[in-house]
Amino acid sequence: MDPTLRIKIIAQLKDHMAELSPQMRTAAKYIVDHPSDFGLDPIRDTASKAKVSTYTLVNIAKKLDFSGFEDLRRPFRSALIEGASGAGNTDRFDQERQQGDLGKVFADSAENALSIVKRSLDRQQLSQLEAVVDMLIGARSVYLTAVRSSYAVAYYFHYVGRMALPSMQLIPRHMNSAIDDLNDAEPGDVLVAITVTPYSTETIKACEYAKKRGLKLLLISDSEIVSPHLQPEQMLVTSVLSTHHFGCFSGMMAVVEMLVAFLMHRGGQGARDRIASYETVRIENNAYWVAQKKH
Template identity: 55%
Template sequence: MDPTLKTRIISDLKDRLGNFPGRLRTASKYIVDHPSDFGLDSIRETARKVGVSTYTLVRLAERLGFSRYDDLREPFRHALVSASAGLDHPEWIERLKESGEFGQVQAGASMNALAIVHRSLELQTPEQFQRVVTMLLEARAVYITAVRASYSMAYYLHYVGRMALPTLQLIPRHMNSAIDELHSAGECDVMIAITFTPYSRETIEACKFARRKGLRLILISDSELVSPDLSADETIIVSVLSTHHFGCYAGSMAVLDTLIALLVAQGGEAAKARIKSYEDLRRENQVYWVAQKKR
């Protein structure tokens, strides 16, 4: 089977998404966002997850030029089997499974986290990361925004990343909105937005406002299709597929660590000097408080 067929189908779906009627659009977005599930599940299970009829999925296959639904799904099944063939369970996972019911739950959670990190890192290309890092280093100011659970990742990126990139600004600050913080931003600036399904209305509005002001936009999300009328300069896709009943962000944290490492590497001696100054400051502060306690 042509190994590029899955990629070409996804590209075709993205291009035609806006022209499809409601249910076909919903099914198309599901395939783009959940290619692994689509390759694994039966047509009935996929229809149940999407919330459409099996007939809708058959119609979508026909609209894409396939004679049968299975012909549309097969490239996704093939990619799924190929990707998982080289993955082995570590020995410590097997030991957990043998340690009783509690260990089995722990083993399942551990494998879930490992799979999400693996999928998320596998999606990244050096070409895109190079474009992103160049964009960030050349910007006058880099704004980072997120809300709810995603805010923790934005905070982490800002807290650690500013040692390599001092132009990073976390918004909103205090009780403001992200839009308030972008009042003086312009074409020389970049905004990083982090949002995962269900996508934050506040974050989407901030992204649209930033685009209207001419900022370049980097989106970190589980989908390129966050909003029909929103496009980013770069979209970094991470996996959040989880066996839990809550979102799992281990993959996004791994991708953020990679991005920070690349910023440090490209920042050269200046970035290393800033990191050392932060470490020296923390060490001096610790020595000060130890001395205070001895008084």
């Protein structure tokens, strides 16, 4: 079997995403986003996870000139090198899992967090991360936007990242919209947008507006397919799979931490001096609590 067939199938799905029917688009997006699970699961499990019918999965296989679902799944199954559980102290987790309902929740959540951190980091390529950092450092202004749960990641990235990259601005500011704050942006500036399923209208509109104004776009998301018509210069994809209703951001935070490490390294002495100046300001203004001596 051609070892590159899985990659070719994913590329074909992405290229033709806009032409597919809504149900087939949903199925295609699932295959692109979860290639390992697709390679492991039988058709009914895949249909359940993707929230489509088994009929849709068969149809998408035939559209790609495969005889059926199993024929389409075979390259993904062959490409699997390791399971989805990730590294970790599985013996300890197995013990916890025997300690009742909360023990199972503990073990499942811990294994999931370790797994998505590993999956998210495995997806990153050094050459792309270098290109991302070059794009950020080379821009006059870097705008960073996210809303709702993704905002926590954006806030941390800005809070730490601005010490290495003073041009970084977190938007929207002062209850504005992100589009308002992009009004002064110039071609060549960069917008970093963070969004995960279900994608925020505000964030997608900000991305579209930024592209119209000539900004470069870095998208950090849980999928390579966010909007069929959105073409970012760079895209970092992470896993936010979770054992509960909301996404788990451990993997995305690990990738953001890596970006911060790159920026700090590339920032050199200037970054170190800015960190020291922030620390001095905090100390001078009693930002850190110190236990008072008893008299």
